[in-house]
Amino acid sequence: GAVVSQHPSWVICKSGTSVKIECRSLDFQATTMFWYRQFPKQSLMLMATSNEGSKATYEQGVEKDKFLINHASLTLSTLTVTSAHPEDSSFYICSARPGLAGGPAGGELFFGEGSRLTVL
Amino acid sequence: AQSVTQPDIHITVSEGASLELRCNYSYGATPYLFWYVQSPGQGLQLLLKYFSGDTLVQGIKGFEAEFKRSQSSFNLRKPSVHWSDAAEYFCAVAPSNTGKLIFGQGTTLQVKP
Numbered sequence: 001g002a003v004v005s006q007h008p009s010w011v012i013c014k015s016g017t018s019v020k021i022e023c024r025s026l027d028f029q030a031t032t033m034f035w036y037r038q039f040p041k042q043s044l045m046l047m048a049t050s051n052e053g054s055k056a057t058y059e060q061g062v063e064k065d066k067f068l069i070n071h072a073s074l075t076l077s078t079l080t081v082t083s084a085h086p087e088d089s090s091f092y093i094c095s096a097r098p099g100l101a102g103g104p105a106g107g108e109l110f111f112g113e114g115s116r117l118t119v120l
Numbered sequence: 121a122q123s124v125t126q127p128d129i130h131i132t133v134s135e136g137a138s139l140e141l142r143c144n145y146s147y148g149a150t151p152y153l154f155w156y157v158q159s160p161g162q163g164l165q166l167l168l169k170y171f172s173g174d175t176l177v178q179g180i181k182g183f184e185a186e187f188k189r190s191q192s193s194f195n196l197r198k199p200s201v202h203w204s205d206a207a208e209y210f211c212a213v214a215p216s217n218t219g220k221l222i223f224g225q226g227t228t229l230q231v232k233p
Contacts, residue, residue, distance in 0.1 A: 006163075032219060043210065043223045044164075093163055097219050109219060111156075113163040 002028045004096050006112035013084055014120055021079045021115045023050075023094030029074035030096040034109070035067075038091040050077040050094075084119045091116050122147045122215045126224035133201050134232045141196040141227050143211030152214040153194040154221065155185055159207045167209075170194065181205070206231045 003026040013019050023033055031052045036044040048069050049057040056069035066088075068080040077096075081088050095109045123146045133139050145151060152171050156164040168179025175187040185196045194211060211224040 004163075034220065036221075043225045044221075046220055046222070049220065095164075095221075108166060108169065109221065110166075111164040114161070116161070 002026075002096075002098055002108075002110045004094065004110045004112040006092075006094055006115045008115060009113060010116040010118075012118045012120065015085050016083055018080055018082045019084055019117060021081075021092055021094075021117070023077045023079070023096070023112050025075045025096045025098070025110070028096075028098040030098060031074060033071060033077040033094055033096040035069060035077070035079050036093045036095065038093060038114075040091075044093060047079075052077075081117065084117070086119045089117055089119045122151070122213060122222050124211055124213050124222055124224035126209075126211055126227050128227050129225065130228045130230070132230040132232060135203050136200050139196075139198045139201045139205070139229070141209050141211075141229070143194045143196065143224055144192055145194065145211075145213050146192065147213060147215050149215075150189065153185075153187060154212040154214070155179065155183070155194070155196045156210045156212060157181075157207045158210065158226075164210065167196070201229075201231055203231045203233065205229060 005024045007022045033050040035047045037047050038044045047062045050069045050071040052071045058064045071077045091114050093114045095111045097109050125144045127142050154169045155167040158164050167183045168177045170177045170187045177185050183198050187194050209227045212221040
């Protein structure tokens with residue numbers, strides 16, 4: 001099946017630094033990718049929709065200046081946590097759906113393995 | 121607003137016993153419905169999905185789910201649980217064609233030997 005890969009799988013950083021997380025679709029193209037955040041023992045919360053070649057669409061309450069999203073190509077989206085603080089520590093998961101804009105609705109989403117961020 | 125409720129936060133079953141995980145959704149029309157499984161520290165794997173048609177859906181690893189419109193439910197079942205099924209299970213809905221998913225709170229499944 002289709003594979004979505006995230007890198008790094010875990011990262012520890014100091015407060016105030018910025019961290020970049022990559023999400024790659026290895027064997028398919030996707031104009032749209034999604035970024036989710038998961039707090040410990042909680043559900044996943046959609047943060048933003050990453051659109052290739054255009055600005056990301058952020059969900060209500062998500063700071064776009066804190067969580068920078070760049071969808072540079074049809075196989076790569078990046079999430080940069082800027083000036084990270086301990087409260088940004090979380091498990092970040094991306095997903096992607098094979099296909100281009102206008103493709104079949106409700107197609108299967110493939111999830112990355114997640115990236116665990118710990119901010120000291 | 122659309123929402124998904126998984127009433128059971130934690131369930132423990134004996135290996136070989138049957139399993140049912142509950143999921144209720146709130147949405148005006150019939151949404152796309154999904155069940156995902158997450159092993160500790162890992163991403164999500166799709167177990168099964170429902171878009172339309174037969175309301176009993178078969179998935180991987182011996183799981184099935186039944187969509188009941190009258191009850192706004194999409195419960196996940198397995199006739200005989202294996203120790204390797206211990207994980208976190210998430211029910212999710214996609215209320216539109218955007219591909220966005222709304223997740224339930226998750227149910228942690230523990231399997232006793």
